Amino acid sequence: xxxxxxxxxxxLFYIIISSSLNLVAGYTGVLSIAHAAFYGVGAxxxxxxxxxINCPFIVNLICALLLTALLGLFVGIPSLRIKDESxxxxxxxxxxxxxxxxxxxxxxxxxxxxxPGIPYPVIFGWTxxxxxxxxxxxxxxxxxxxxxxxxxVNSPLGRILKSIREDEPFASAAGKSTxxxxxxxxxxxxxMASIAGVLYAHYITFIDPTSFTVMESIFIIxxxxxxxxxxxxxxxxxxxxxxxxxxxxxxxxxxxxxxxxIRQILYGSLLVVFxxxxxRGLVGNYSFYRKQGG
Amino acid sequence: MHKNVxxxxxxxxxxxxxxxxxxFFRNDNVREELVIPVIADLTxxxxxxxxxxxxxxxxxxxxxxxxxxxxxxxxxxxxxxGQSNPKTGVSAFNNLKNLYRPSSIIVATNTSTVMACSPIxxxxxxxxxxxxxxxxxxxxxxxxxxxxxVSALFESSEMARYAIKxxxxxxxxxxxxxxxxxxxxxxxxxxxxxxxxxxxxxxxxLDQDKTDFRTQIYKIKNTNPEAVFLALTVKEAGIxxxxxxxxxxxxxxxxxxxxxxxxxxxxxxxxxNGLVFVSEGGDPSNPKxxxxxxxxxxxxxxxxAMNALNAYDAIYILxxxxxxxMKGSEIRNKLYSIKNYRGIGGILTFDKNGDAxxxxxxxxxxxxxxxxxx
Numbered sequence: 001x002x003x004x005x006x007x008x009x010x011x012l013f014y015i016i017i018s019s020s021l022n023l024v025a026g027y028t029g030v031l032s033i034a035h036a037a038f039y040g041v042g043a044x045x046x047x048x049x050x051x052x053i054n055c056p057f058i059v060n061l062i063c064a065l066l067l068t069a070l071l072g073l074f075v076g077i078p079s080l081r082i083k084d085e086s087x088x089x090x091x092x093x094x095x096x097x098x099x100x101x102x103x104x105x106x107x108x109x110x111x112x113x114x115x116p117g118i119p120y121p122v123i124f125g126w127t128x129x130x131x132x133x134x135x136x137x138x139x140x141x142x143x144x145x146x147x148x149x150x151x152x153v154n155s156p157l158g159r160i161l162k163s164i165r166e167d168e169p170f171a172s173a174a175g176k177s178t179x180x181x182x183x184x185x186x187x188x189x190x191x192m193a194s195i196a197g198v199l200y201a202h203y204i205t206f207i208d209p210t211s212f213t214v215m216e217s218i219f220i221i222x223x224x225x226x227x228x229x230x231x232x233x234x235x236x237x238x239x240x241x242x243x244x245x246x247x248x249x250x251x252x253x254x255x256x257x258x259x260x261x262i263r264q265i266l267y268g269s270l271l272v273v274f275x276x277x278x279x280r281g282l283v284g285n286y287s288f289y290r291k292q293g294g
Numbered sequence: 295m296h297k298n299v300x301x302x303x304x305x306x307x308x309x310x311x312x313x314x315x316x317x318f319f320r321n322d323n324v325r326e327e328l329v330i331p332v333i334a335d336l337t338x339x340x341x342x343x344x345x346x347x348x349x350x351x352x353x354x355x356x357x358x359x360x361x362x363x364x365x366x367x368x369x370x371x372x373x374x375x376g377q378s379n380p381k382t383g384v385s386a387f388n389n390l391k392n393l394y395r396p397s398s399i400i401v402a403t404n405t406s407t408v409m410a411c412s413p414i415x416x417x418x419x420x421x422x423x424x425x426x427x428x429x430x431x432x433x434x435x436x437x438x439x440x441x442x443x444v445s446a447l448f449e450s451s452e453m454a455r456y457a458i459k460x461x462x463x464x465x466x467x468x469x470x471x472x473x474x475x476x477x478x479x480x481x482x483x484x485x486x487x488x489x490x491x492x493x494x495x496x497x498x499x500l501d502q503d504k505t506d507f508r509t510q511i512y513k514i515k516n517t518n519p520e521a522v523f524l525a526l527t528v529k530e531a532g533i534x535x536x537x538x539x540x541x542x543x544x545x546x547x548x549x550x551x552x553x554x555x556x557x558x559x560x561x562x563x564x565x566x567n568g569l570v571f572v573s574e575g576g577d578p579s580n581p582k583x584x585x586x587x588x589x590x591x592x593x594x595x596x597x598x599a600m601n602a603l604n605a606y607d608a609i610y611i612l613x614x615x616x617x618x619x620m621k622g623s624e625i626r627n628k629l630y631s632i633k634n635y636r637g638i639g640g641i642l643t644f645d646k647n648g649d650a651x652x653x654x655x656x657x658x659x660x661x662x663x664x665x666x667x668x
Contacts, residue, residue, distance in 0.1 A: 111472070112473045113477055208406045
């Protein structure tokens, strides 16, 4: 059952990250390619604190959350003053910079060699070690993130975000500081993404920069878009489909020598089919195409 | 809404298929075959190394099966792609572990994937055996992690010793691949070099999959080194040597086993002549070595690289133990007891960390052939 547990855990991690991105991309209409970076920063902060100063899990989690939210704030303030495609490029640049720092600051991050031996979480004397334990912890944080997202979306803040998504000049004209709200939600979103990073680092017990590349960011965006941007359930559905789909393809019974390549081709093709079939995603309310098409 | 119902139905169906698979088909390998579970990087930056390893293992499996298998059982490789990505590697490891309940898994991937899978292997008491991972961190990966590829640390230290004592070189620059194994190579090389009175004039990390190194070549050239140590994959090493020749920079080239592939001749051409490197080598005095080379050439129309030799040996080392139904801890103990195993990839002994201890050969490229340095 370990394999099934691992897949469920992966799904939960991606629900956390994609739900956080959904707040920015789905509800505010601002696409970010930096969420793997925030996810990675969370993982590295937790790993370094656990390894270098033996900090307990809860402290690691809080520090990672606050530091990443702060980082989101610093990235958001200059970046969100620019719009649409320019913002995407700005977040892309941040993603590249973060990866380069993780990969090249060898004295701190061990560079491409990664950080092995990250301890299992200990929460008030309880060592989270078995798959069941991790499932409970990850499940708890996933539900917590989902509920926080729902609270935000249904609050006045959520309505402002949606108004920014639908018509930013109008929201501005109505007296809302759109830049402030965009920076605020970007920072909250960055902090949330780091939770998945902390859980991932403590679960796998080894991290290296290759887990937080721009391809990972694109995968997270795919989850949001295919699952359905602007819907609370979109990231949940997207995570289940996109994480389990390649795993299902392992069992198709292709010859081993070509299985890897064919699996990737099939995966890519299915993604294209989904996009053509339903650009709003599986359960979404918002399409990026519509916005771009005017 | 109607569409949503269909979508929810499809999602439910996917979940049912996954759960159904685990409930009903998990133990479908109760046939008269012996499964050797393998994770190999068949895609991603080091796909070529994974491919070589799979080819080597395929030849070993074919040989054993042609001779009637082991105890009448035919061997079958079940290969998962690690995609040179630890996250995918862990997923593949868990999948193989769940499907076949193995006592050992061959992990022909980069060091990061080996490191990410190691805690699972140690906890589950499954021997993780890697024929290609050379990163120095694997040494401390745990009691159930073994490799018959020598450590980066050992290779680099040996090359540095040869550089100082045999070639009397003092000023050396280094070019190292910026991946999970690279820093280990340079740390060991620098340590031995500087403790023997040598100087590292420059050290440059190169990103994988780059093809233009002219700026880095000029930077190194300006430091006037007598030699340049290349701890690169074969592709980058070939391009680096070729471009250096084009820029009129022809120092003595020093390197390691990773460049021992015909690809170096295809890329660097005559510029590769004179390249000196330490190598696990392969053991030409072993008749099985020549036999393997012939079979490899016949099957894949190319010379085998070192990873193929090690992967071939990995099958011959592990398959008899798996066939006997040995548990992971028994295989671990057996591997620790192996002394001077004469494989085609060299004479192998495992040290207390599960690392390969092999005599390294000093090799040189002459007329685009690898020969032993006399």
